[in-house]
Amino acid sequence: MSVSASENVTKLAQMAERKILKGLNISFEEHARSATFACGGSLPFHATPGKFGATAQECAGESVHENVEDSAGIKDGEGPEESAEEGVEEYSEEYDERTLNAIDDVQVRFGISGQGYCVNFGQDGPSKDFKYLLDACQPASFGRGGEAVLDEKYRKAGKLDRSEFATNFCPYEAGIIDVLTQLLVPEYKYRNLNSIKAELYKLNIYSAPNGKFRPHVDTPRNEYQIGSLVVSLPSKHTGGQLTVGNSSADSQSVIFDWSSQDKKQPACIKWAAFYSDCPHEVHQVTAGHRVTLTYNLFLRRGVGHIAESSPALDPTQLPVYGALRDALEVPSFLNKGRVLAVYLTHRYAHTDNQLNFLPDSLKGADMALWTAVRALDLTCKLVPIMRAEHWSGKQTDIFEPEFSSLGETVTGGYVMSIDYQWPGWGHKIPKDANITWLNGKRGDLGELQLAYATHGNQPEVETHYSYAAMLILVPPYSERGNSDAASAEFPADFWDASSLDSDERLDD
Numbered sequence: 043m044s045v046s047a048s049e050n051v052t053k054l055a056q057m058a059e060r061k062i063l064k065g066l067n068i069s070f071e072e073h074a075r076s077a078t079f080a081c082g083g084s085l086p087f088h089a090t091p092g093k094f095g096a097t098a099q100e101c102a103g104e105s106v107h108e109n110v111e112d113s114a115g116i117k118d119g120e121g122p123e124e125s126a127e128e129g130v131e132e133y134s135e136e137y138d139e140r141t142l143n144a145i146d147d148v149q150v151r152f153g154i155s156g157q158g159y160c161v162n163f164g165q166d167g168p169s170k171d172f173k174y175l176l177d178a179c180q181p182a183s184f185g186r187g188g189e190a191v192l193d194e195k196y197r198k199a200g201k202l203d204r205s206e207f208a209t210n211f212c213p214y215e216a217g218i219i220d221v222l223t224q225l226l227v228p229e230y231k232y233r234n235l236n237s238i239k240a241e242l243y244k245l246n247i248y249s250a251p252n253g254k255f256r257p258h259v260d261t262p263r264n265e266y267q268i269g270s271l272v273v274s275l276p277s278k279h280t281g282g283q284l285t286v287g288n289s290s291a292d293s294q295s296v297i298f299d300w301s302s303q304d305k306k307q308p309a310c311i312k313w314a315a316f317y318s319d320c321p322h323e324v325h326q327v328t329a330g331h332r333v334t335l336t337y338n339l340f341l342r343r344g345v346g347h348i349a350e351s352s353p354a355l356d357p358t359q360l361p362v363y364g365a366l367r368d369a370l371e372v373p374s375f376l377n378k379g380r381v382l383a384v385y386l387t388h389r390y391a392h393t394d395n396q397l398n399f400l401p402d403s404l405k406g407a408d409m410a411l412w413t414a415v416r417a418l419d420l421t422c423k424l425v426p427i428m429r430a431e432h433w434s435g436k437q438t439d440i441f442e443p444e445f446s447s448l449g450e451t452v453t454g455g456y457v458m459s460i461d462y463q464w465p466g467w468g469h470k471i472p473k474d475a476n477i478t479w480l481n482g483k484r485g486d487l488g489e490l491q492l493a494y495a496t497h498g499n500q501p502e503v504e505t506h507y508s509y510a511a512m513l514i515l516v517p518p519y520s521e522r523g524n525s526d527a528a529s530a531e532f533p534a535d536f537w538d539a540s541s542l543d544s545d546e547r548l549d550d
């Protein structure tokens with residue numbers, strides 16, 4: 043090949059490579075949010091089936107508790123929570139992370155009271171009572187034009203509604219919901235809904251020769267539903283692949299093939315999850331039975347966003363609730379009414395109002411206090427407090443009535459370069475505000491609130507840190523407990539009239 047011909051080949055190869063990279067970049071950038079439209083995985087069973095859970099025999103009512111030692115030296119019936127030394131929990135070395143992540147055989151219980159069955163799904167597939175589960179299933183319908191339709195050409199499957207069976211399989215315990223929360227929760231759909239609730243929906247069996255569900259999109263139950271989770275229980279079958287397409291990129295799809303192809307691998311639980319708007323299809327099952335549990339996935343508040351809003355928490359059971367309620371009943375406690383101020387004890391990004399999810403994101407003692415205060419119907423507010431230092435050395439605490447972003451002021455514009463001039467941030471805490479501080483601030487919890495250039499004899503950068511605090515309006519003793527006290531507001535001049543006036547600015 044001549045030099046120029048080989049140069050041409052190199053150039054062509056480079057061009058082709060650039061084109062591929064460009065395509066990849068477009069698909070990454072353009073679809074960064076929608077690229078992960080589906081995900082899935084496998085969950086192994088415990089190496090010794092039934093070691094930590096019930097076995098097929100137990101499930102069928104046969105006792106297997108013979109008090110024999112297994113290979114790890116653990117006697118059957120003795121869990122890691124039982125220990126020779128009272129009050130001390132001992133864990134077998136075998137109880138490592140892999141063991142923690144492995145799951146028990148899955149049991150499905152169904153049937154009428156007193157005559158029910160329990161099918162065990164383990165490494166060897168379903169136990170012998172599986173035929174009763176097949177019998178118990180009803181034909182599965184699907185939604186068409188707002189109606190539930192039975193049409194075997196479109197969907198051929200059996201189903202049990204969630205009211206007709208019970209299972210010990212728990213997607214939270216299995217770690218699936220943690221994965222989905224990190225992978226599928228859309229960042230900005232709702233500000234505070236950062237977690238996933240998986241609601242068991244159906245058990246389905248797609249059986250050969252015609253089991254299938256032709257392409258469709260699931261109908262969300264409400265605006266909080268973001269997707270579906272399908273969990274495949276071990277049961278030999280061929281075909282039945284689940285294809286999930288990306289609603290925002292026609293060409294993209296993912297195939298989840300749970301058919302029993304790899305005979306050398308022990309059977310395990312397989313799962314897939316995808317957004318509600320993804321078109322998907324269950325291909326024809328050509329042999330065996332494909333057994334699934336389906337879950338509807340809803341957004342809800344999760345860790346970091348649940349202060350005062352979790353229905354699972356009873357605020358009156360918090361120790362601080364009782365302490366505060368008892369204090370309020372004492373006539374001499376802040377008798378004339380005061381503002382009780384508490385510096386928060388955890389770090390928050392309180393000077394960034396994009397990241398600042400306060401009060402939802404309060405933690406620990408701060409969350410407990412806020413929740414208790416609100417349950418006691420007291421008016422309270424979170425504010426940033428900053429120590430302002432006069433150039434003469436005089437110090438005063440100032441605050442803003444709302445959280446703002448670093449460098450941005452609520453009362454003015456952006457802080458510009460100044461020369462020994464007060465930058466316009468904050469209100470002086472009024473002397474007559476009757477503030478009682480409950481605690482002192484923790485120096486390490488300050489967040490950079492202001493940074494600005496000063497140019498006196500030599501240019502410098504001044505920095506000021508603020509500390510988040512909770513201000514609680516405690517009504518006078520005579521007004522406590524009546525309904526008006528619950529709606530009491532901070533006096534208007536608490537936030538306004540206390541602004542630093544010009545003769546208090548640092549350049550006076």
Ligand SMILES: O=C(O)CCC(=O)C(=O)O
Pocket residue numbers: 246255260272284322323324334336
């Ligand atoms: O079984 C599956 O993989 C998906 C089932 C499905 O699409 C549905 O139940 O809506």
Ligand SMILES: [Fe+2]
Pocket residue numbers: 258259260322
């Ligand atoms: Fe579906």
